[in-house]
Amino acid sequence: MKKIEIKKLVRPNVHSLNAYSAKEIPCKIKLDANESPYSAFSVQRLAFSVKKIFQTLNRYPDPEAKVLKGIIAKNINLKPENILLGNGSDELIYYLIATFGGPVLYPVPTFSIYGIISQALGEKGIAIKLDKEFDLNTDKILTAIKKLRPKLIFLSSPNNPTGNCFSSDKILKIIEVSRSIVVVDEAYQPFSSERGFLPLLRDYKNLVIMRTLSKIGLAGLRVGFLIADAGIIKEVNKVRLPFNINLLSQAIAAEALKNKRMMGRYISTIVSERERLFDELSEIKSIKPYPTEANFILFKVKNSDKACQKLLRRGVLVRNMKGVVNGCLRVTVGTKNENNSFLKALKEVIK
Numbered sequence: 505m506k507k508i509e510i511k512k513l514v515r516p517n518v519h520s521l522n523a524y525s526a527k528e529i530p531c532k533i534k535l536d537a538n539e540s541p542y543s544a545f546s547v548q549r550l551a552f553s554v555k556k557i558f559q560t561l562n563r564y565p566d567p568e569a570k571v572l573k574g575i576i577a578k579n580i581n582l583k584p585e586n587i588l589l590g591n592g593s594d595e596l597i598y599y600l601i602a603t604f605g606g607p608v609l610y611p612v613p614t615f616s617i618y619g620i621i622s623q624a625l626g627e628k629g630i631a632i633k634l635d636k637e638f639d640l641n642t643d644k645i646l647t648a649i650k651k652l653r654p655k656l657i658f659l660s661s662p663n664n665p666t667g668n669c670f671s672s673d674k675i676l677k678i679i680e681v682s683r684s685i686v687v688v689d690e691a692y693q694p695f696s697s698e699r700g701f702l703p704l705l706r707d708y709k710n711l712v713i714m715r716t717l718s719k720i721g722l723a724g725l726r727v728g729f730l731i732a733d734a735g736i737i738k739e740v741n742k743v744r745l746p747f748n749i750n751l752l753s754q755a756i757a758a759e760a761l762k763n764k765r766m767m768g769r770y771i772s773t774i775v776s777e778r779e780r781l782f783d784e785l786s787e788i789k790s791i792k793p794y795p796t797e798a799n800f801i802l803f804k805v806k807n808s809d810k811a812c813q814k815l816l817r818r819g820v821l822v823r824n825m826k827g828v829v830n831g832c833l834r835v836t837v838g839t840k841n842e843n844n845s846f847l848k849a850l851k852e853v854i855k
């Protein structure tokens with residue numbers, strides 16, 4: 505057989521890339537991926553929609569996902585022309601970088617996919633360190649904007665993995681100074697006490713807001729969306745793969761979004777559990793939790809590697825933030841019982 509060196513065929517920027525690691529570790533209590541502990545879809549709803557869905561599985565789905573897009577647009581008082589749907593917001597990050605190119609600026613630590621996709625697409629990433637409070641370092645960012653002219657800026661607020669919202673004045677300053685696209689990634693906005701950037705969309709043509717259904721109980725559907733000026737949406741839509749939202753996701757998400765009351769209830773439960781979990785963690789001497797507006801808590805713990813392994817042995821999976829925020833673990837807020845099991849295990853582990 506002919507010898508083919510695959511490595512030599514791969515573009516260097518892809519070859520040197522580390523794939524995003526989303527390992528499936530079997531575990532009783534899964535608190536590592538910022539998912540909701542509640543499925544935001546009631547099975548009673550499935551009964552009347554499922555028959556229609558399965559009868560048309562032989563056909564491609566609506567390429568524009570008009571019904572779902574219409575519901576989302578109505579919920580936020582905008583037009584379907586202001587919305588672009590993605591197979592999760594991960595896909596939308598890909599589309600944004602494919603459309604506008606780089607350099608791509610983002611603060612660190614933040615959601616790693618901004619950097620991974622920039623590299624995958626051969627675009628330069630500009631990573632600017634957050635300050636000690638995990639807020640934006642505006643001086644450094646504004647200098648980088650002037651010198652390096654990034655085409656895209658990603659700001660996750662609330663930020664993953666730190667959990668805090670960036671100061672809105674600082675975000676605003678960046679949007680005002682930048683001559684390119686500023687994406688405010690509001691994946692965790694539903695859990696935040698701040699109102700987010702949606703109300704400012706009409707004032708700033710370069711502002712893009714990114715949201716997802718993943719954190720509010722529908723991660724399995726893979727539905728994220730961009731909200732922006734129609735001109736931006738039209739351009740990004742050119743790189744969108746046809747039929748990127750499958751038939752089941754379109755139908756189930758549309759049905760689920762009609763039941764906003766149930767989603768709202770789950771979100772308030774998660775927020776009050778987050779507050780309780782934060783207070784309990786603060787009471788533990790050797791633990792330092794960081795203030796959060798998201799559905800997870802970043803906390804410092806002695807011997808974080810060992811603590812993470814020992815928690816796993818007790819059936820609790822959290823995310824080790826080694827290499828991102830050293831010495832820290834990130835725990836997703838679960839159900840009351842899950843949170844209690846986590847707290848009990850953590851107290852045993854750090855003894």
Ligand code: PMP
Nearest residue numbers: 592593594615664691716718728
């Ligand atoms: N943005 C942020 C800040 C995230 O933390 C995540 C998920 N971890 C995403 C986007 C991606 O979400 P989705 O499931 O919609 O692809």
